[in-house]
Amino acid sequence: xxxxxxxxxxxxxxxxxxxxxxxxxxxxxxxxxxxxxxxxxxxxxxxxxxxxxxxxxxxxxxxxxxxxxxxxxxxxxxxxxxxxxxxxxxxxxxxxxxxxxxxxxxxxxxxxxxxxxxxxxxxxxxxxxxxxxxxxxxxxxxxxxxxxxxxxxxxxxx
Numbered sequence: 001x002x003x004x005x006x007x008x009x010x011x012x013x014x015x016x017x018x019x020x021x022x023x024x025x026x027x028x029x030x031x032x033x034x035x036x037x038x039x040x041x042x043x044x045x046x047x048x049x050x051x052x053x054x055x056x057x058x059x060x061x062x063x064x065x066x067x068x069x070x071x072x073x074x075x076x077x078x079x080x081x082x083x084x085x086x087x088x089x090x091x092x093x094x095x096x097x098x099x100x101x102x103x104x105x106x107x108x109x110x111x112x113x114x115x116x117x118x119x120x121x122x123x124x125x126x127x128x129x130x131x132x133x134x135x136x137x138x139x140x141x142x143x144x145x146x147x148x149x150x151x152x153x154x155x156x157x158x
Contacts, residue, residue, distance in 0.1 A: 005030060005045075012083050015043050015091060026059060031094060034078060040094035041078050045087060056088060063090040065133055065158045073124035075144070075154045095154055097147050101140035109150065117143070117150040124155050133158065 009017045015032040021042060022029045032043040046059045063080035070076075078091040100117070103109070109117065121143065128135060135142075135158055146152035 010035075011043060011045075012081065012089060014079070015041060017043070026055065032091070034091065039078075041091045042075075042094050044090045044092070046089070059088050059090070062158050063088075065128075066090070066092065068131060069128055069133065069158070071124045071127045073120045073153055073155060074128070074158075075156050095144050095146050097145045097149075097152075099141045099156075100143040100145060100153075103145055103148070104140055113150045117153055120151055120153050121155065124153075128155075128158070 005011060005017050005020075007017055007019060011017060011030075011032065014035055015030075016035060018031040018033060018040070020028065021031045027044045027046045030043045030045070032041050033039070034041050046056065060080075063077070066075065066077035067080065075095065076093040078093060080088075080090040082088050121138075125135065125138075135155065137157060138155070142156045144154045144156055146154060
């Protein structure tokens with residue numbers, strides 16, 4: 001299924017594929033347009049080899065956690081599910097900018113930006129912790145700076 005997603009193809013009768021956006025250990029992410037409201041989304045698909053029950057459960061847990069968490073500094077859930085042919089997916093808001101890892105590769109942040117970043121991440125994590133959710137992989141590549149702004153950081157990959 002993943003190999004067949006090309007520009008313009010329709011996924012789950014809802015998401016029109018714009019382009020591939022990246023791939024990680026668990027899945028492939030596409031930039032897609034949500035036909036329900038016209039917004040751009042990050043459509044994450046579990047790798048075809050992800051039929052492993054443990055990996056599928058982890059993917060489902062991430063989707064469910066995002067569906068329950070609401071905070072301006074946590075990436076927003078749009079939809080998730082399982083297609084008729086067994087493809088698991090998670091649609092999240094599309095973010096423009098870069099992750100903190102890429103930003104730090106260019107040099108250190110100013111002290112005021114570090115404080116801003118830490119304050120916003122801590123507030124988002126407090127919301128998650130209040131719901132019993134602990135982010136087990138907090139690292140620079142899971143902190144996304146929308147438009148490069150530390151106050152607009154979004155936590156990814158719960």
